[in-house]
Amino acid sequence: MQDFYPSRGEKEEIINRVDKTVYSSISAGEYSLDNISRKEYEERGFIVFPNLFTQEETKEMLKELEYMASNTQLAKNEEFIQEPDSNKIRTIFNQHLFSTLFDKISKEPRVLDKVKQLLGSDVYIHHSRINIKPAYKGKSFPWHSDFETWHCEDGLPRCRCLTAWIMLTDNTEFNGPLYVIPKSHKKYVSCKGKTPQNNYKKSLKKQEYGVPSVNAIKEFTKDSQLVGVYGKAGTLVIHDGNTMHGSPDNISPYSRTNAFFVYNSIENKPAKPFAAKTSRADFLCLKDFTPLKSE
Amino acid sequence: MQDFYPSRGEKEEIINRVDKTVYSSISAGEYSLDNISRKEYEERGFIVFPNLFTQEETKEMLKELEYMASNTQLAKNEEFIQEPDSNKIRTIFNQHLFSTLFDKISKEPRVLDKVKQLLGSDVYIHHSRINIKPAYKGKSFPWHSDFETWHCEDGLPRCRCLTAWIMLTDNTEFNGPLYVIPKSHKKYVSCKGKTPQNNYKKSLKKQEYGVPSVNAIKEFTKDSQLVGVYGKAGTLVIHDGNTMHGSPDNISPYSRTNAFFVYNSIENKPAKPFAAKTSRADFLCLKDFTPLKSE
Numbered sequence: 001m002q003d004f005y006p007s008r009g010e011k012e013e014i015i016n017r018v019d020k021t022v023y024s025s026i027s028a029g030e031y032s033l034d035n036i037s038r039k040e041y042e043e044r045g046f047i048v049f050p051n052l053f054t055q056e057e058t059k060e061m062l063k064e065l066e067y068m069a070s071n072t073q074l075a076k077n078e079e080f081i082q083e084p085d086s087n088k089i090r091t092i093f094n095q096h097l098f099s100t101l102f103d104k105i106s107k108e109p110r111v112l113d114k115v116k117q118l119l120g121s122d123v124y125i126h127h128s129r130i131n132i133k134p135a136y137k138g139k140s141f142p143w144h145s146d147f148e149t150w151h152c153e154d155g156l157p158r159c160r161c162l163t164a165w166i167m168l169t170d171n172t173e174f175n176g177p178l179y180v181i182p183k184s185h186k187k188y189v190s191c192k193g194k195t196p197q198n199n200y201k202k203s204l205k206k207q208e209y210g211v212p213s214v215n216a217i218k219e220f221t222k223d224s225q226l227v228g229v230y231g232k233a234g235t236l237v238i239h240d241g242n243t244m245h246g247s248p249d250n251i252s253p254y255s256r257t258n259a260f261f262v263y264n265s266i267e268n269k270p271a272k273p274f275a276a277k278t279s280r281a282d283f284l285c286l287k288d289f290t291p292l293k294s295e
Numbered sequence: 296m297q298d299f300y301p302s303r304g305e306k307e308e309i310i311n312r313v314d315k316t317v318y319s320s321i322s323a324g325e326y327s328l329d330n331i332s333r334k335e336y337e338e339r340g341f342i343v344f345p346n347l348f349t350q351e352e353t354k355e356m357l358k359e360l361e362y363m364a365s366n367t368q369l370a371k372n373e374e375f376i377q378e379p380d381s382n383k384i385r386t387i388f389n390q391h392l393f394s395t396l397f398d399k400i401s402k403e404p405r406v407l408d409k410v411k412q413l414l415g416s417d418v419y420i421h422h423s424r425i426n427i428k429p430a431y432k433g434k435s436f437p438w439h440s441d442f443e444t445w446h447c448e449d450g451l452p453r454c455r456c457l458t459a460w461i462m463l464t465d466n467t468e469f470n471g472p473l474y475v476i477p478k479s480h481k482k483y484v485s486c487k488g489k490t491p492q493n494n495y496k497k498s499l500k501k502q503e504y505g506v507p508s509v510n511a512i513k514e515f516t517k518d519s520q521l522v523g524v525y526g527k528a529g530t531l532v533i534h535d536g537n538t539m540h541g542s543p544d545n546i547s548p549y550s551r552t553n554a555f556f557v558y559n560s561i562e563n564k565p566a567k568p569f570a571a572k573t574s575r576a577d578f579l580c581l582k583d584f585t586p587l588k589s590e
Contacts, residue, residue: 140543140544174523174543214548218548248471250543251435252474253512
């Protein structure tokens with residue numbers, strides 16, 4: 001299979017994206033994007049929908065998360081990642097498989113209509129995760145394109161995937177929010193450095209491969225200002241799989257919790273990894289390609 | 296000597312400040328603060344003066360800094376601190392003693408008139424420093440009150456000291472700026488934990504003693520919102536010695552450089568450390584009490 005996005009080679013290079021960002025202008029349901037929003041997403045590589053979920057809904061999700069995080073049986077699954085220095089849960093992968101509430105949220109028409117329209121096809125979930133960035137000690141995450149990893153290490157052939165994520169707590173300039181570089185999704189950083197075996201075990205904690213150099217990020221910010229994605233709990237954000245993002249540490253006294261759902265087009269099923277000897281763990285690259293139906 | 300600000304004990308406690316914040320309303324020269332600014336400083340514990348220095352002046356200071364940082368003879372002094380992973384200079388202490396330009400800046404009437412008025416007496420420099428928080432890898436610094444350390448480890452008896460600092464590069468929400476908690480200077484966190492011997496050698500890299508708990512910071516933010524101190528190069532900031540502040544890491548592609556000057560009232564000369572067996576290094580607690588005169 002042709003590799004349109006080579007990476008993890010001997011030198012870093014910025015190349016053009018070969019795929020579309022918006023695959024369809026046809027409505028995929030009541031909650032599809034209007035022309036202006038679609039244009040915004042296409043141009044900037046991300047879009048924010050404040051208060052898409054009500055306070056009651058986000059409270060319910062937080063309660064569900066608390067239940068999951070305090071369930072010692074559940075915590076035995078490899079999808080439940082603890083803090084390095086305590087037994088507190090920091091990340092839960094595939095919350096939609098462990099919780100009927102989050103399963104329902106993943107098929108919410110307010111989300112799914114938008115996702116299906118943007119990807120121009122039926123979609124399935126590549127993986128999902130809830131990240132808790134704890135007050136005072138939540139660590140930063142370096143700049144990266146998610147797609148670069150999904151392509152290199154999971155084998156997603158084309159950039160026809162995106163992340164829709166819900167703020168479960170307020171995301172402010174102080175509590176380790178996501179920073180994005182508008183327009184960065186139009187370029188692709190072919191990163192330097194061969195992927196080590198079982199890289200994902202380390203990269204979930206601190207990504208070292210698939211991380212562009214400071215010069216590449218400087219290049220991207222030459223004609224685009226960094227944007228901090230701030231919002232109240234209940235805000236929905238959709239960002240293209242290739243949008244460059246990172247997040248600083250959280251020294252504030254408020255923790256920051258977000259639920260991420262990664263959607264992929266069913267026409268973009270994973271092949272063999274393009275730049276790794278073996279695939280990442282199964283839970284990072286789900287193989288249930290059943291098209292999601294709104295619920 | 297009575298200890299009005301006990302700290303480093305067996306438990307954390309929040310007590311009241313016993314000292315004034317503004318010691319004089321009488322003008323100390325052409326560039327003193329007007330009533331409104333003085334009131335703002337008194338109430339909030341910090342004040343920002345955008346563009347107090349011109350672009351030409353900040354460029355000159357940056358040039359001087361580059362010269363100092365590249366001078367291998369100078370770098371042999373203990374005041375010149377290198378990055379842990381390279382020989383690049385990250386901090387220079389007492390730039391006013393190594394550079395006539397920074398010496399002149401420390402006596403600039405635009406700064407000194409304000410400082411002398413706020414402290415209500417003649418002043419001298421307790422220490423000064425330039426901090427370079429490098430792009431991409433500049434580390435965060437936890438919440439702390441400077442005065443707590445100066446009192447415990449240097450022996451400054453009363454809170455009659457402040458820091459005036461100049462942004463030598465833009466400070467943005469993205470490049471590891473200072474966060475402050477308005478009004479926090481009115482309370483004092485008596486911190487938990489006995490000061491270890493030679494604590495300063497470690498604390499210059501990562502402060503561990505004199506750091507309030509997350510609960511104390513939460514308490515402070517109950518009726519006060521965090522503020523990020525952002526500004527263009529050339530901005531002057533003055534914050535009270537006891538204003539609680541911290542800074543996140545810098546994942547942006549832009550480094551952040553600030554020049555700090557710590558002024559103390561000549562009526563507040565250091566005694567013996569109040570909560571450490573020995574004093575910190577001499578360069579952190581200067582003993583030249585000659586009153587500064589405007590230049």
